[in-house]
Every structure is written in structure tokens, then in C-alpha cells.
Amino acid sequence: MQIIDAHLHLFAAGSEADEMARAVGLENSTAYLKDYFAAHDFTHGIVMSNRSLNPARHCYPDFLHYCIGLDGIVSGHYDAREMEALVEANLERPNCVGIKLYPGYHPVTITDPCFDFVYRLAEKYDKPVAVHTGMTAHPRASLRHCHPLTMDEAAVRHPNVQFIMCHFGNPFLSDAAAVLEKCPNVAADLSGLLEGPIHLQAYLQEQSGYVFLLKTWIAYVCDYRRFLFGTDFPAVNFSDYASFIQTLIPKQHWADVFFNNANRIYHLGLPTGN
Numbered sequence: 542m543q544i545i546d547a548h549l550h551l552f553a554a555g556s557e558a559d560e561m562a563r564a565v566g567l568e569n570s571t572a573y574l575k576d577y578f579a580a581h582d583f584t585h586g587i588v589m590s591n592r593s594l595n596p597a598r599h600c601y602p603d604f605l606h607y608c609i610g611l612d613g614i615v616s617g618h619y620d621a622r623e624m625e626a627l628v629e630a631n632l633e634r635p636n637c638v639g640i641k642l643y644p645g646y647h648p649v650t651i652t653d654p655c656f657d658f659v660y661r662l663a664e665k666y667d668k669p670v671a672v673h674t675g676m677t678a679h680p681r682a683s684l685r686h687c688h689p690l691t692m693d694e695a696a697v698r699h700p701n702v703q704f705i706m707c708h709f710g711n712p713f714l715s716d717a718a719a720v721l722e723k724c725p726n727v728a729a730d731l732s733g734l735l736e737g738p739i740h741l742q743a744y745l746q747e748q749s750g751y752v753f754l755l756k757t758w759i760a761y762v763c764d765y766r767r768f769l770f771g772t773d774f775p776a777v778n779f780s781d782y783a784s785f786i787q788t789l790i791p792k793q794h795w796a797d798v799f800f801n802n803a804n805r806i807y808h809l810g811l812p813t814g815n
Contacts, residue, residue, distance in 0.1 A: 542795060544783060545811070546586040547803040548671070548707060548732035548771025551601075562775035565738050569775055571602050578604060581780050584800065585811060587771075589641045589671065589707075594627035596634060606809065608639040608671050611659065612646060625658045632666040638807040639669040639705070645677045645687030651695045660699045669806060671705040671730070675713055689717040696724040703806060705769070708733040714758040721762045728806055731759075731786055731798070732771030739781050745788060756789050765794035769803045 552558035552569060562569040567577065578586070590610040592598050599607055609631040611624075631637040640659055644651050651672055663670045674689045689710030696704050706729040710717030721727050734755065735744070745752055759768060768790070772782045783799070790798050804811050 542582060542799060543584040544582055544770060544799045545584055545803040545809070546772050546774065546779065547705075547769040547807065548589055548730045549586050549774040550591065551588050551605075552591070552775075558775045565775065565778040565781070567775065567778060571605070575602060575604060577779065583779060585803075585809060587638060587803070587807060594624065594631065596627070596630050596637075599631065599634075599637070601636060606636050606638045606807065608641040608669075609637055610641040610643065612641075612643040621655075621658070625662070628659070629662055629666075632662055632668055637668070638809065639663075639671055641671045641673075641707075643673050644691065645673060645682045645684060648683050648686055650686050650691045652691065652698065656695075660695075660702050663702045664699070667808070669703040669705050669728075671707055673708070674706050674710040674717065675708045675733075676711060689713050689720055692727060693720045693724060696720070696727050700726055702726060703728070705730055705806070707771075708773070709755075709759070709768075711755075714754055718758040718761045721764075721767055728767045728769060728802070730769040730771040731789070733773035733776065735782075735785065736773070736776040738778065739785065741781065741784055741788075744785075752788065759789055765790065765797050766802055768798050769806065770799045771803075 558569045586605045588601060588605055588607040590599060590607050591612055594609065601607055609628055628640065640663055642651055649655065659670060672692060674687050674692065689706055692704055692706055704727045706717060706727055709729045709731055711734050717729065721729055770786055772779055787795065
């Protein structure tokens with residue numbers, strides 16, 4: 542089975558990501574990922590960038606595309622016109638397949654007027670807007686601003702924009718499922734539902750209630766063409782996490798969730814998976 546990791550991160554060598562990757566038995570480098578992907582049926586990956594908006598800072602090997610990340614949209618690093626121009630310069634590149642927003646890490650919702658240009662450009666270039674939703678990585682972030690229900694209003698306002706609800710809004714799963722059921726222009730990636738090294742069988746027993754809720758609300762949506770596999774690397778081991786997601790998805794839908802949906806929604810143009 543071919544696999545597209547539709548949500549991973551790459552950080553500079555020497556950062557905390559090095560230790561995170563080592564903790565799950567991997568390395569934080571594109572050279573290592575290339576060999577690992579080839580050995581484990583991972584066909585492609587989509588990097589959710591956290592770097593400068595300068596396109597020159599986003600040079601990735603052929604097996605990776607990226608979403609340009611606007612984690613600094615309210616930080617004052619750019620004025621509005623400069624930011625819009627830089628985002629558009631990225632979207633003009635074939636290997637930039639979307640935009641990533643990081644609400645919660647900044648106290649602003651995705652319906653704030655500061656994001657209007659994002660949706661205008663996303664529609665112009667027909668590229669998705671991926672949005673962090675649900676639990677955050679540090680306690681100073683704001684869950685109110687990245688709750689999955691905030692995506693409902695954005696999706697209604699911008700019906701011609703394809704939204705990706707990152708992390709399926711976890712742990713607000715019932716709200717996330719309601720947004721997907723209601724809004725045809727919203728999909729969800731299944732990245733970041735757990736982190737760190739896992740011993741799968743023990744985890745499935747210890748967290749059986751959580752696993753049941755995940756399976757229940759994914760199934761509730763009644764459309765497995767709306768879910769994308771992703772890992773949130775370096776938080777997890779790619780292969781271990783793929784095994785975990787396989788427990789949540791009926792086998793007849795694996796090809797869609799692990800490959801076809803990301804290929805279609807992000808317009809990757811890769812040969813169809815099997």
C-alpha cells in the first residue's frame with residue numbers, strides 16, 4: 542500500500558526536533574526521510590512549514606511538497622502587503638500545495654479579517670487551507686481560537702475554498718465530526734492523535750475508550766473520502782502511526798485515507814495508489 546503523509550514538520554538540525562525524532566526511533570533530516578520512505582512504502586509527504594515566508598527558504602526534495610505556514614501572521618514580522626505578496630509567491634510554485642494556519646498559537650480565529658487575503662489567494666490558486674485545530678503543543682496557546690467549530694463559520698463564508706481540519710479537532714471529536722458532516726468543503730487530516738513512541742497493542746487496551754471515540758466519530762461522518770492520513774512527525778514514528786490509523790479505518794477505505802484523498806485534495810498528481 543502506498544502512503545502519503547499529508548502532515549509532517551521539518552525543523553533545522555540542532556533544534557528540539559532532533560531529540561523528538563530520536564525518541565521515536567527516527568532522524569530529523571530529509572536525507573534520512575528519503576531512505577525511510579523508500580523502505581516503508583511512503584510515497585510522498587506534505588510539510589507544514591514553520592519557517593520564513595520567503596520562498597527561497599522552502600527548498601525540499603522531490604518526495605516532499607509543502608504548505609506555506611502563516612504562524613507569524615499577527616507577530617508583526619511582516620506588514621500586510623508584504624505578507625500577501627510573499628504568500629502568493631509561494632503559491633505560484635508547483636511544490637507549494639496549500640497554506641497552513643496556526644490559530645491558538647496566536648490569539649486570533651480564522652474568521653478574523655487578517656486572514657481575508659488567505660482565502661482570496663487560496664481560491665485564486667485552487668489550493669487548500671490547512672488549519673490547526675484542537676489540542677496545542679504548549680499551555681500558553683488558546684484552545685478557544687483553534688476549536689474546530691471556528692472552521693464552520695470560515696467554511697460557510699468561503700464555500701469555494703477547500704479547508705483541511707488538521708488533527709480532526711482532537712479531542713473535540715463530536716464538534717469536528719459535525720463540521721465535516723455539515724460543510725462539504727472541509728476535510729480532516731488524522732495527524733497528531735497521539736505522540737511519542739507507542740507499543741500499539743498495549744496502547745489500544747489502555748486507551749480503548751479514546752480509540753472507540755475516534756472510530757465512532759470518524760465513522761459518523763459517513764465519508765472516508767474526507768479523511769487524510771498524516772503523522773505530525775517528528776512527534777511519532779511513521780510506520781507505528783500508520784499501524785495505529787489502520788485500526789481506526791475499515792480496510793476497504795485504506796487506499797483512500799492513506800493515499801488517494803491527499804493526492805486528490807492537494808492536487809499532487811501522483812500515480813494512483815493501490
